[in-house]
Amino acid sequence: MKRSLRYAVLLCFLVLTAYPLLWMALAAVRLEGDVQQNPFGIPTQVTLANLAAVLRSGIFGKAYLNSLLVCAAGVAAALACGAPAAFAFARLPFRGSQALFLTFLLGMMIPVHVTLIPLNRLLGSAGLGLKGTLWALIGPYAGFALPVTILILRGAFEAIPRDLLDAARMDGCGHWGTFRHVALPLARPAIATVVIFNFLSMWNEFAFALTLLDPRNPTLPIAIARFKGEHDIEIARTCAALCVVVLPLLAVYCAAQRHIIRGLTAGAVKE
Amino acid sequence: MNRRLATPLYLLPALAVYGLFVLTPIAESFRLSLFRWPFPSAQPVFCGLRNFADLLRDAVFWKACQHNAALLLMSLAVQLPAAIALAVLLHYPTRGRTLFRTAFFAPMVMPTAAIAVLWQFIYAPEQGLLSRLIALVRPGFAYPWLADPRTTLLWIFVTICWRYIGFHMVLYMAALGAIPEELYEAARLDGAGEWQACRYITLPMLRPMIGISATLSIIGSLKYFDLVYLMAGGVPEESRELMATYIYRLAFDEYQGRFGYGSAAAVMLFVIALLVIVPLQARSRRRSPDNPTGTAP
Amino acid sequence: MRTLPPLACASVAALLLGCGKPPADTASPKAGAPPATITLSFWHIMNYSGPEEILAEAVQRFEHAYPDTRVEIQAFENDAYKTKLAIEMASGTPPDILFTWGGGPLAQFAASGHVADLTEALSRDGWRDRFIDQALGICTVRGRVFAVPLDLSAVVLWYNRELMQAHGVKPPETYDDLLDLCGVFHRARITPFALGNMKQWPGAFYFIYLANRCGGTELFLDAADGRGGATFDASPFVEAGERLQRLVQAHAFPVGFNGVDVGMARSRFLQEDAAMYLMGTWMVARAQAEKADFLAKLDCVPFPGVPGGKGSSRTVVGGVNCGFAVAGRCPHPERAIELLRFLTAPEVVEAWCRIGRIPALRPTPEAEALLPEPTAKALALLKAADALQPYYDQYLTPRLAAEHKKTTQGLFAGTLTPAEAAARMAACAREAGQEHPPP
Incomplete structure (x- = not known):
């Protein structure tokens, strides 16, 4: 099978499965209001408060x-x-x-x-x-x-x-x-x-x-x-x-x- | 050691654990299926087979059975082939294979709560990821992904398949790794193309694993609960319930407290599953020289 | 990928550092105190910062006053709590002090002796007088009190003052105003009402209000208690369904609202994509946390009346969002009731105001001044109310409550006609009445 096609399929599925993980990691360092109101946006502000609250x-x-x-x-x-x-x-x-x-x-x-x-x-x-x-x-x-x-x-x-x-x-x-x-x-x-x-x-x-x-x-x-x-x-x-x-x-x-x-x-x- | 004496020793630990922690509760729920129990506020009252009579007339329950059947078909028709395909693709020498494999497996270790939240954002009618992507070609697009009684479960099933493909892929990758390279070399010498090798070597060699993975899918889809419970609240109950979610709602949700009735539904689910599994088992036993794993079709 | 193992080590290390601190352990014996001989288990669902700390502090004060008593607090998530409580009650091992919303479930617990009668205790030391009557009423079954409420909530019609001004309109006073506003905002491509009805209770508020405005509070109470031949298929309930569907047809709600979670609806309102939001007072705390500057635009009015309706437009839908009961099986009821006193002490009431929530006990004026402005406005509506219309899902028996939420969602979706929905409610009430005959 064509190498390029193979990688294309794999990459597609990679996006499908890795993106949620990435989203989760990003949401973890965002403000609650920011996530709620713009779930797929770029974080406006990075915060460690959520992680701190969890660890605390x-x-x-x-x-x-x-x-x-x-x-x-x-x-x-x-x-x-x-x-x-x-x-x-x-x-x-x-x-x-x-x-x-x-x-x-x-x-x-x-x-x-x-x-x-x-x-x-x-x-x-x-x-x-x-x-x-x-x-x-x-x-x-x-x-x-x-x-x-x-x-x-x-x-x-x-x-x-x-x-x-x-x-x-x-x-x-x-x-x-x-x-x-x-x-x-x-x-x-x-x-x-x-x-x-x-x-x-x-x-x-x-x-x-x-x-x-x-x-x-x-x-x-x-x-x-x-x-x-x-x-x-x-x-x-x-x-x-x-x-x-x-x-x-x-x-x-x-x-x-x-x-x-x-x-x-x-x-x-x-x- | 004498075989006749030895066999029980092999079975005893399993029987003890299983009997105590599985069979006893099952027996108890069978007993409770004969009671009317608006718990926790009252004591169970014996009612004979009335729960079952009611259940036979319960449209929601039968709809739920159909939904389970749909999920079952979908996981066999979509999830398994996709998992095999991905495993085969990854079996070729691939750059970043570790990355791919880890990422594909990720949805499986992500807790359901997170998956439900994320996919609710993806399926949001207007600002959701899916609607926005479609809006790129059809401006102003909005669709009630999780509120259309005809399709809501379908979209949730897509999420379920997405979640489990990676797991089944790992199973197939393991099985692929066990296929001797010499077989492929021999095939190449015989002039077989890639598709032929796949058709005549890979798939037959994968068959035992297909059996295992199909069995896990079948059982999994008959008992499925989480994401449907979390995501299908937007449509009427006859369009949203699976058997397990219905049973849970009857027994616990908002203190509906129809525990006896829920148990009766569980007994029905049990009987249905039995009717599906026993013939499959019997068939695979008959075919056992041909299908050495004897697990599933 | 080479970097991952160190990363793993780092995260594990972070984790271990995090767990170095033991969780707040109420069980630790205080130095010099006699060993605890009584243990009380206390379950609640205020599992988030604010209420959780307030309750924990109240318990600490109690333990300080009664060194021989140890309280095991367990905070659950809402759904998990319902499941766990049902299982433990069925197994005969409920906690000594349990969280309750009052209403129908509490009445069932009371009827089967699962919760203790607090009426006598309340009459001592003027405890009873400190509560707001309507809140205590929701914890009362046939004249006996079975729980003490701490949190009172009211559903009011929130609106975005700036959006209203920008479109030259005033907040609605009648049902017809509502329909007009829907037209104005829909044409301006703004959703009139934010709504996320996946969990079914947010949409139920519309039905409860409309039925109240059409038929009055008494009609609901009569239908619920099976008095005076009132039933849930009476014409005001059908009319409420019709008016609800007319709102849907007037594009009052966003696309696919039945499949959207409540958080998403709130974001819509906060992002000023929606002009109005029918929601409980608890919403203010979340709004403050998520978009503090929005509070300046937030205002509220009572839900409008309907022409020719029997209900007063001053009636407010509300109820108890947090109350405490003592299990009927509790071996130390006196001590458990003493804990309830600490949980409803003036310090707690003041702290409750400080986190922006309405207490079910009369606060001092100083404490009340601590409430955020929107909450204070809602409280004013509550005080001016001529009656409190309970939430259906709180007041009715659990099964009827579930039927109410299902049929209302069906009305929203258009899969049920108002007459069908009303008939289903009435049939369910009849069946439930057979299972739990009123004494």
């Missing part, structure tokens, strides 16, 4: 840490529980396998809002008593991430050529050994997919965090929502908060990208 609120450092902790734990728990289960569904035929698998898929189909009240009771002081701590989120996050995790990983495990697994068996690996040393490494691209997907869903999750956390010890989406006003959103300040949230994450993604992509492809089966 003191909640974002904590929220950042909380989000990272909860997401990491949730992703890890989903993977630790989901991968063996997916392996069993893919490679250890047992009676009722298909029915059980469908049961796991059910979780994807329920809108989260109707589970809020039951979960609130389950985790509240009358139940597990975890409500208000970060622990309260990890269970539901991992639980609701399991369907996708199992679905994707089962596919990946099924795609591994039978011979490879049999060869491992010949070399004296048990099931667990085959799973740990052959299946898991070969499924690396799928695992990376699952990790990214789960991480992003948990990173943006609002309803559970609102219900189950102590608002003074929130995750990022809850902390950001605080900058909404009584009747409408305070744009400049919200954007400043979003910059604090998004830019470090993007920077890390950008820096680590080569490793992520390598990780995504390294283990792939090359036939």
